[in-house]
Amino acid sequence: MRLGREDAKKVMAISLMSAPPIAFMAFDFMFPNITTPSMNKEMLVMLAVSILAGIPSGYFNSRVDLAMLSVIAYTAIGYILAVVYYSTPFTLYDIELILPGFYYALFFRFTIILLFIFVLGGFMGTVFGQLVRDSMKREATKLSFPPREE
Amino acid sequence: MALLKSAKEHWFSITLYALFSAFFLVAGVLSASTYVSVVRTLDEVFLENASFSADELENGSVEITFSIDLVNPSRYDLKMQSIVWEAFVTNGTSGTGWYIPVGSAYTGPTSYVEVPSGDTKTFSYSSLVSDPETLARLNGLVNYSALEGEHLTLETLPYTHEFYTVAWMGDFKHDYLREMYLNDIVRIQLEYSSEAAT
Numbered sequence: 001m002r003l004g005r006e007d008a009k010k011v012m013a014i015s016l017m018s019a020p021p022i023a024f025m026a027f028d029f030m031f032p033n034i035t036t037p038s039m040n041k042e043m044l045v046m047l048a049v050s051i052l053a054g055i056p057s058g059y060f061n062s063r064v065d066l067a068m069l070s071v072i073a074y075t076a077i078g079y080i081l082a083v084v085y086y087s088t089p090f091t092l093y094d095i096e097l098i099l100p101g102f103y104y105a106l107f108f109r110f111t112i113i114l115l116f117i118f119v120l121g122g123f124m125g126t127v128f129g130q131l132v133r134d135s136m137k138r139e140a141t142k143l144s145f146p147p148r149e150e
Numbered sequence: 151m152a153l154l155k156s157a158k159e160h161w162f163s164i165t166l167y168a169l170f171s172a173f174f175l176v177a178g179v180l181s182a183s184t185y186v187s188v189v190r191t192l193d194e195v196f197l198e199n200a201s202f203s204a205d206e207l208e209n210g211s212v213e214i215t216f217s218i219d220l221v222n223p224s225r226y227d228l229k230m231q232s233i234v235w236e237a238f239v240t241n242g243t244s245g246t247g248w249y250i251p252v253g254s255a256y257t258g259p260t261s262y263v264e265v266p267s268g269d270t271k272t273f274s275y276s277s278l279v280s281d282p283e284t285l286a287r288l289n290g291l292v293n294y295s296a297l298e299g300e301h302l303t304l305e306t307l308p309y310t311h312e313f314y315t316v317a318w319m320g321d322f323k324h325d326y327l328r329e330m331y332l333n334d335i336v337r338i339q340l341e342y343s344s345e346a347a348t
Contacts, residue, residue, distance in 0.1 A: 020175035089189035
């Protein structure tokens with residue numbers, strides 16, 4: 001897979017833009033009672049938002065490999081951002097408030113399920129984004145070159 | 151440059167994308183801020199100014215009083231789930247009946263007691279011990295102390311006061327049965343014991 005400078009910039013931009021929904025969903029999954037607005041651990045809603053988050057990587061990337069790379073990159077960045085959200089009070093206040101093993105028990109325990117949903121939804125979104133892009137291009141081409149009237 | 155050109159070309163899609171991203175970024179930051187406040191509240195709320203006394207009345211009864219302040223400097227109102235006060239004397243000299251209760255009170259969630267944000271609430275209790283049986287046991291302890299050379303009275307007996315309370319922060323949901331940690335995050339438990347304080 002060749003990755004040019006412009007491609008890398010595009011992947012990075014998409015990763016940064018799509019990371020916040022992933023971060024929020026991961027955080028919300030841990031604390032649905034204090035987040036606003038909460039998805040209440042509804043897996044279908046999370047899958048739907050993951051699809052939405054994945055659409056831009058398909059829409060703005062014509063190359064499938066780059067689109068998939070974007071999905072993996074924004075999922076990773078989003079999850080890291082969620083860990084940052086989770087750690088905020090303990091970096092600002094008393095670190096001893098955190099129960100031993102809390103990080104592992106609460107945050108990393110569900111990693112596989114969450115990442116599966118985020119990545120699967122992202123890929124589905126990518127496919128949808130590419131379909132939309134191709135369809136819009138076809139429409140634009142049709143409008144630019146109208147069929148000649150006999 | 152090519153990226154900017156492409157962004158200009160797809161300005162509508164980019165705007166929608168930015169709004170989508172910003173919405174979740176704001177929601178994430180707000181939620182993290184709420185989380186910080188919740189954790190801070192767990193640390194901030196405390197009990198103070200506990201005071202208690204025992205007064206012997208002319209008719210021989212004893213009036214036991216207790217009061218304590220619950221200080222809530224947090225940004226959340228505290229909804230009291232249960233408030234328990236108990237006063238007793240322990241008589242370590244006898245095997246059975248070592249525990250002599252002299253007062254107790256319980257307030258449950260249906261009383262809807264609240265401690266507003268930034269406020270201090272004083273919980274005061276009193277109990278009149280006039281039951282002859284309890285008084286006889288207390289007097290027995292007084293007499294025994296005289297034999298031991300301590301010369302305690304009904305007013306100076308070592309009454310123990312215990313205060314225990316559970317409260318919920320704000321309006322956060324807290325009826326999780328399987329995921330108890332979600333309840334723990336928004337639950338405040340405070341306790342005071344005059345025995346531990348002395």
